[in-house]
Amino acid sequence: MRSEKSNRAPLGLKVAAAAGLAFMHVPILLIFLYAFTTEEKSYQFPPPDLTTQWFAVAWDRPDVWAALTLSVKVASIATAVALVLGTLCAAAVSQTRFFGRETISLLVILPIALPGIITGIALRSAFSMADIPFSFWTIVLGHATFCIVVVYNNAVARFRRISGSLIEASMDLGADGFQTFRYVILPNIGTALLAGGMLAFALSFDEVIVTTFTAGQQSTLPIWMLEELIRPRQRPVTNVVAMIVVVVTFLPILGAYYLTRDGDQIAGAGK
Amino acid sequence: MTTAVLFDNVSRYFGAVHAVDRVNLDIAEGEFFAMLGPSGSGKTTCLRLMAGFEQPTGGHIEIFGETAEGVPPYRRSVNTVFQDYALFPHLSILDNVAYGLMVKGGAREERRKAAEDALAMVKLPGYGTRRPGQLSGGQRQRVALARALVNKPKVLLLDEPLGALDLKLREQMQEELKSLQKSLGITFVFVTHDQGEALSMADRIAVFNEGRIQQLGRPEEVYNQPKTRFVADFVGSSNVLSTKLCQRLGLKAAFASLRPEAIALAAPSNGALSLAGTIAGQSFLGATNRVFVDVDGARIAVASPAAHAVPPIGSPVTISFAARDLHPMEDA
Amino acid sequence: MTVVAESIILPERRGTAGRLSDFFWRHPHVLLAVLLGPPLLWLGVVYLGSLFALLLQSFFSIDDFSGLINYEFTLATYRQLLSEANLDIIIRTISMAAAVTLVSALIAFPIAYYAARYARGKWKVLFYLGVMLPLWSSYLVKIYAWKLILAKEGILTWFFERLNLLWLLDAWLSLPVVGGNSLSVSYTGTFIVFVYVWMPFMILPIQAALERVPSNLIEASSDLGGTPAQTFRYVLFPLALPGIVAGSIFTFSLTLGDYIIPQIIGSSRLFIGQAVYAQQGTAGNIPLAAAFTVVPIVIMGLYLWMAKRMGAFDAL
Numbered sequence: 001m002r003s004e005k006s007n008r009a010p011l012g013l014k015v016a017a018a019a020g021l022a023f024m025h026v027p028i029l030l031i032f033l034y035a036f037t038t039e040e041k042s043y044q045f046p047p048p049d050l051t052t053q054w055f056a057v058a059w060d061r062p063d064v065w066a067a068l069t070l071s072v073k074v075a076s077i078a079t080a081v082a083l084v085l086g087t088l089c090a091a092a093v094s095q096t097r098f099f100g101r102e103t104i105s106l107l108v109i110l111p112i113a114l115p116g117i118i119t120g121i122a123l124r125s126a127f128s129m130a131d132i133p134f135s136f137w138t139i140v141l142g143h144a145t146f147c148i149v150v151v152y153n154n155a156v157a158r159f160r161r162i163s164g165s166l167i168e169a170s171m172d173l174g175a176d177g178f179q180t181f182r183y184v185i186l187p188n189i190g191t192a193l194l195a196g197g198m199l200a201f202a203l204s205f206d207e208v209i210v211t212t213f214t215a216g217q218q219s220t221l222p223i224w225m226l227e228e229l230i231r232p233r234q235r236p237v238t239n240v241v242a243m244i245v246v247v248v249t250f251l252p253i254l255g256a257y258y259l260t261r262d263g264d265q266i267a268g269a270g271k
Numbered sequence: 272m273t274t275a276v277l278f279d280n281v282s283r284y285f286g287a288v289h290a291v292d293r294v295n296l297d298i299a300e301g302e303f304f305a306m307l308g309p310s311g312s313g314k315t316t317c318l319r320l321m322a323g324f325e326q327p328t329g330g331h332i333e334i335f336g337e338t339a340e341g342v343p344p345y346r347r348s349v350n351t352v353f354q355d356y357a358l359f360p361h362l363s364i365l366d367n368v369a370y371g372l373m374v375k376g377g378a379r380e381e382r383r384k385a386a387e388d389a390l391a392m393v394k395l396p397g398y399g400t401r402r403p404g405q406l407s408g409g410q411r412q413r414v415a416l417a418r419a420l421v422n423k424p425k426v427l428l429l430d431e432p433l434g435a436l437d438l439k440l441r442e443q444m445q446e447e448l449k450s451l452q453k454s455l456g457i458t459f460v461f462v463t464h465d466q467g468e469a470l471s472m473a474d475r476i477a478v479f480n481e482g483r484i485q486q487l488g489r490p491e492e493v494y495n496q497p498k499t500r501f502v503a504d505f506v507g508s509s510n511v512l513s514t515k516l517c518q519r520l521g522l523k524a525a526f527a528s529l530r531p532e533a534i535a536l537a538a539p540s541n542g543a544l545s546l547a548g549t550i551a552g553q554s555f556l557g558a559t560n561r562v563f564v565d566v567d568g569a570r571i572a573v574a575s576p577a578a579h580a581v582p583p584i585g586s587p588v589t590i591s592f593a594a595r596d597l598h599p600m601e602d603a
Numbered sequence: 604m605t606v607v608a609e610s611i612i613l614p615e616r617r618g619t620a621g622r623l624s625d626f627f628w629r630h631p632h633v634l635l636a637v638l639l640g641p642p643l644l645w646l647g648v649v650y651l652g653s654l655f656a657l658l659l660q661s662f663f664s665i666d667d668f669s670g671l672i673n674y675e676f677t678l679a680t681y682r683q684l685l686s687e688a689n690l691d692i693i694i695r696t697i698s699m700a701a702a703v704t705l706v707s708a709l710i711a712f713p714i715a716y717y718a719a720r721y722a723r724g725k726w727k728v729l730f731y732l733g734v735m736l737p738l739w740s741s742y743l744v745k746i747y748a749w750k751l752i753l754a755k756e757g758i759l760t761w762f763f764e765r766l767n768l769l770w771l772l773d774a775w776l777s778l779p780v781v782g783g784n785s786l787s788v789s790y791t792g793t794f795i796v797f798v799y800v801w802m803p804f805m806i807l808p809i810q811a812a813l814e815r816v817p818s819n820l821i822e823a824s825s826d827l828g829g830t831p832a833q834t835f836r837y838v839l840f841p842l843a844l845p846g847i848v849a850g851s852i853f854t855f856s857l858t859l860g861d862y863i864i865p866q867i868i869g870s871s872r873l874f875i876g877q878a879v880y881a882q883q884g885t886a887g888n889i890p891l892a893a894a895f896t897v898v899p900i901v902i903m904g905l906y907l908w909m910a911k912r913m914g915a916f917d918a919l
Contacts, residue, residue, distance in 0.1 A: 085645055107643075126656055166359060168344070
């Protein structure tokens, strides 16, 4: 039977797909293992013994807490800015017709389409030309720039699914522009915005390349990790922090998936 | 009689496209008015001009004597039943129906009562807690109707309201819409591309083509006396007799229309006109046979009762018809 | 006849919101400007402005004695960019990006093909999340994981030891170019990490392209006597190609500009990203750093132009 034959995958394909997925996941799983190793001085495998003591050590580290707090603050504010700007942009592009709409989409995607180092160095030299000292806000400015696209992609996809006549129906029934936004548009794009916001948060929380150019002396969590990667000093603490970062970024991704699963996919290209 | 909607030389251009081109309309209060035409003929744009979704490029629109240009849709006592119903997917049926009252600031209890009454009127009592996604197409159509009518509009606009329903449901809804309109006394303006629907429901019909009204009149007038070849073709496919045939029949007009049902495949009786030709083809349509007769190179369609035998192709035949069924036309 | 008591047109809305709403309705262009203004100001002025300012600096030069920027239009910096040592960096980076893209496509294709054609229901969700989670998980953590794996005392050495294949690893490391002291300071290591970090970006575009291939096309091909290999060669591959090209935009662009991976896992020889970083940082030569950034921009511009001609944007 042809249909039966075409519905069963050839063995070679199965093996190749499984091997590819294993290649993607095994290294991340190793992070979880290493968080419990008793070995301090090297990356020895297999770990000589397992312990949970490093979680307590990491917990008592003020530098880790400071970096984590800064990262959460930056990510929260960058996400808020990206939510406003991305939604405005998506509304303009999908609800109205105007000359140069395509250019807007390109402009929004540019900060992630170009290598991060270009965005980073461009912002850095602009700051120095305008005599703006590095601060919390210079980090936020850089992050918000590339977070806009994630919110925009999610919002545009959802706007496309709202039939144009819904907005006309609302106006027809006596709702003015603000009422229509509050009672019709917002409830329909709400989950997409939440998903976009979560992805933007994850993106900002993890960003390192642009941040190295816009942070000055401050350390976000990724900057803290980068320093550990270049000059390892406290391997066990780094192991624990790496594991926590994996868990913290997984949650918004899963959340965003469940919010958008029927219909539009998470813009995977958004990173 | 009060005029509900008045179009005075109204045009709507989209760039080079003349969607609506110098249209004059006069819809009376309480009338069931149909705008009939193929897609892209301008009928839907006219409806959107009445609702306020479009603004005229030129001309003047009045609704119950008041200027409508520059008035946003949310400030007009005009409501629309959309082609895709446009029910709010995130709201329950009851909240959908009560939406208009809610945004106008009606009290919660009042809103609920009015919405429930409206649902009962469209024969969907007790459906209030469901979601639009849980209803069938016909039910959604009724909800859309209730949602518009609960606002007590002065004019109800219906955009191809029955287009998405299957044949049986469509016939049933036609009847219901008609009786609803008669009992409420509200002016209904509806857009359709289905000539049967327009003929059976409307008090008057405007036939649209290429942004202009080709003919405006009662269903019998539009059907029996098409003024242009477009109307003759679009509304029930009349035969259009050429100048040559008109002359042979002793008619002054340049062109004339003749409906297939008005023609008999028989020798003329008292006072009837006749033409000689040959049978060119036929097809069986159920109650009738459609027979094509070749008269001097012109092909004339005849609706012949199915019980009558049709002579074989190529046989000579005489067709006859009464002079009063021949209607002079403006152009062809 | 009924007498119309109240007006057919409702009164003007009172309050600021009502008036503003009426105003926007009458002047949709003002509304558009209000919507587009903030994002355009941010992206168009702040971001694009910085980008142009940077590119402009590539036409200045640096004074060799004072180390200050000489604000006079010159092509000297570009002449410097095309010196042998710098060309070496550019060629090395482009070769790496090409190799990473090719191998990423090879690994990604079976996953995308299985997910698009055979995975159904629960498995489809699992595949999707199985791609999304590594794609979105922390970039630095991913690099860190490979530092653990590639370390001399790490899992890979242990694995080869268990299989009694250590001689093979040593033989590979003694090769020129791809070899080195250990995997974590060799091109091989850099290459593996690049593939690992950027390959997931290849899967979703290929899957999207394959999902648009109707399955009856494959049946039609085998019905017409095509062997599976011929079906792949003449039906599946050409139809999946826009997806592969779309995915390669990411793998290629991201490899081209990266400076952290080769810094942490790799030899001391530089890639474009590192050169930019070094020029703007320690060397303080902003004009040369700016000229270096022009290289990936030009390459990606050409790449995007070709991709667009192949219809790859529909697969994004």
